[in-house]
Amino acid sequence: MAKATLTRVRGNIVEAEVDAVVNAANSSLLGGGGVDGAIHRAGGPEILAACRELRAGPYAEGLRTGRAVATTAGRLPARWVIHTVGPVHGADADGALLLASCYRDSLRVADELGARTVAFPAVSAGAYGWPLRDAARIAVETVGETETAVTEVRFVLFGESAYEAFAEQLG
Numbered sequence: 001m002a003k004a005t006l007t008r009v010r011g012n013i014v015e016a017e018v019d020a021v022v023n024a025a026n027s028s029l030l031g032g033g034g035v036d037g038a039i040h041r042a043g044g045p046e047i048l049a050a051c052r053e054l055r056a057g058p059y060a061e062g063l064r065t066g067r068a069v070a071t072t073a074g075r076l077p078a079r080w081v082i083h084t085v086g087p088v089h090g091a092d093a094d095g096a097l098l099l100a101s102c103y104r105d106s107l108r109v110a111d112e113l114g115a116r117t118v119a120f121p122a123v124s125a126g127a128y129g130w131p132l133r134d135a136a137r138i139a140v141e142t143v144g145e146t147e148t149a150v151t152e153v154r155f156v157l158f159g160e161s162a163y164e165a166f167a168e169q170l171g
Helices: 034-043 045-056 095-113 132-145 160-170
Strands: 005-010 020-025 068-072 080-085 117-120 152-157
Touching: 005 132, 005 160, 020 034, 020 095, 034 045, 045 068, 068 095, 080 095, 095 117, 095 132, 132 152, 132 160, 152 160
Parallel strands: 005 152, 020 080, 020 117, 117 152
Antiparallel strands: 068 080
C-alpha cells in the first residue's frame, strides 16, 4: 500500500467517473439533502434499495458518525457509493477526530472493494456546518497520511469557496 495522489475538481460529484463516490450521508442511510440527496436522485432507486437492505440487516440502528459502508452506485458512472456520516460541527468534542475517521474509513472500504479511484465531497462542510477551511485541512491531511491501495483521491467540490479552500490545502 502507498498513499494516493490527491486532486481537486470543481463539479458535481454525481458526474464523477471513478470507481467509488463517497456520499456525505445521514445516519439513516435513506437519503436527505445536499450531496446525499443528489446521489440518491441521480443514482436511482437501486441505491435506496441497497440502503434499505443495510438498515434491515447490520445497520438496523443506522450508520454511526465517522464510519463508512458501501452500496451499488445504481445509475451513477461510478461502480460503488461509499456512504459516510460526518459529524455536525460543534455537536461533539471529538468532532475533528470523527471527521478524519470519515475519510480513513471510506478509504478502508474502498480498499476492501478494490476501488482505485475515489471521489470525495467536502464531508460535513454543508448542512452540518463545519467551517470550510478546517474541513478542507482535515480532509487533505487525513487522506494524505492514510496508507491505501487507492491510487487517486479526487475532491469534487461544488462551489467556488470549497474549491478555493481545498486549493489552499493542496498547494
